[in-house]
Amino acid sequence: MTGAEVVFDGVGCRVDDTVILHDVTLELRARRTAVIGGNGSGKSTFARMLNGLRTPTSGTARVLGLDPSRDGPQLRRRVGFVFTNPEAQILMPTPAEDLALSLSGVPRAERAERVAALLQRFGLDGRGEQPASTLSGGQRQLLAVAAVLATEPDLVVADEPTTLLDLRNARRIGDLLLGLDVPVVIVTHDLELAARCDEAVLFADGAVRAAGVPDDVIACYRESVRA
Numbered sequence: 001m002t003g004a005e006v007v008f009d010g011v012g013c014r015v016d017d018t019v020i021l022h023d024v025t026l027e028l029r030a031r032r033t034a035v036i037g038g039n040g041s042g043k044s045t046f047a048r049m050l051n052g053l054r055t056p057t058s059g060t061a062r063v064l065g066l067d068p069s070r071d072g073p074q075l076r077r078r079v080g081f082v083f084t085n086p087e088a089q090i091l092m093p094t095p096a097e098d099l100a101l102s103l104s105g106v107p108r109a110e111r112a113e114r115v116a117a118l119l120q121r122f123g124l125d126g127r128g129e130q131p132a133s134t135l136s137g138g139q140r141q142l143l144a145v146a147a148v149l150a151t152e153p154d155l156v157v158a159d160e161p162t163t164l165l166d167l168r169n170a171r172r173i174g175d176l177l178l179g180l181d182v183p184v185v186i187v188t189h190d191l192e193l194a195a196r197c198d199e200a201v202l203f204a205d206g207a208v209r210a211a212g213v214p215d216d217v218i219a220c221y222r223e224s225v226r227a
Helices: 043-049 072-078 095-102 108-121 137-150 167-178 191-195 214-226
Strands: 006-015 018-028 032-037 058-063 079-082 155-159 184-187 199-204 207-212
Touching: 006 043, 018 043, 018 058, 018 199, 018 207, 032 043, 032 191, 032 214, 043 155, 043 184, 043 199, 072 079, 079 137, 095 108, 095 137, 108 137, 137 155, 137 167, 167 184, 167 191, 191 214, 199 214, 207 214
Parallel strands: 032 184, 032 199, 079 155, 155 184
Antiparallel strands: 006 018, 006 058, 199 207
C-alpha cells in the first residue's frame, strides 16, 4: 500500500487580506498521517487543499500527482473528505438513500446489494430505512464515513472527525479510520489518536512547525503550549 502522496512546496493561502497559510513545504508519504495544532493554526485549510476545497494562492501542491488548483474535480473524485459534523455530508432522509446517492454510478441491480453490505460493515444493519436524523452522533459519523468510502477513494482526509463524539464513539471512528485499506490524513485534537499514526505534522500560525515521528511532533506541540 502506498502512502498519501502529498507534496507541498512553498504553499500559501490568502483570503482577501488574511494570510491563512504561508510557506508550507512538506511531503507526506505515510499510510496514516495526523495533522495537529491549535485552533486557527491552518490545519483545516491544509486539509481542504488535499481535495481542492481550498487552493493555494502561492507555491505549488501535488496530491496523488494532481494539482488542486487545476485538477479540482478530478481530485475530489479520488480524495474522500470526512467533515467534523456529519450533518454537512448526510444529504438524504435515510441511511440507505444516502449511501445509494454515493453509489449513483453503480448499476441499479448492484446498488441495493452494495448498500446492504455497507450498512452491515459500519454497524448500521437494520437502520437503512430509519430517518437519518434519529441516528446517534456516532451512527451519523459512521454513515458519513461509509458514504465517503462507498466512492472507493484513493485517499481519505478527515477533518476533526471525533470532535463531536463521546469517548466510546471517538475511539470507534478512530479505529475505523486507522484500519482503512487506503491512506488517511486525520486532522485532530486527539493526541492519543495522533500518536497511533505513522507520521504527524504540527501547524502553528499558518506554517508547519514540526513533522515526523508522532511522539516527537506531539512533544513539540506540548512544549509550545507550555511556553
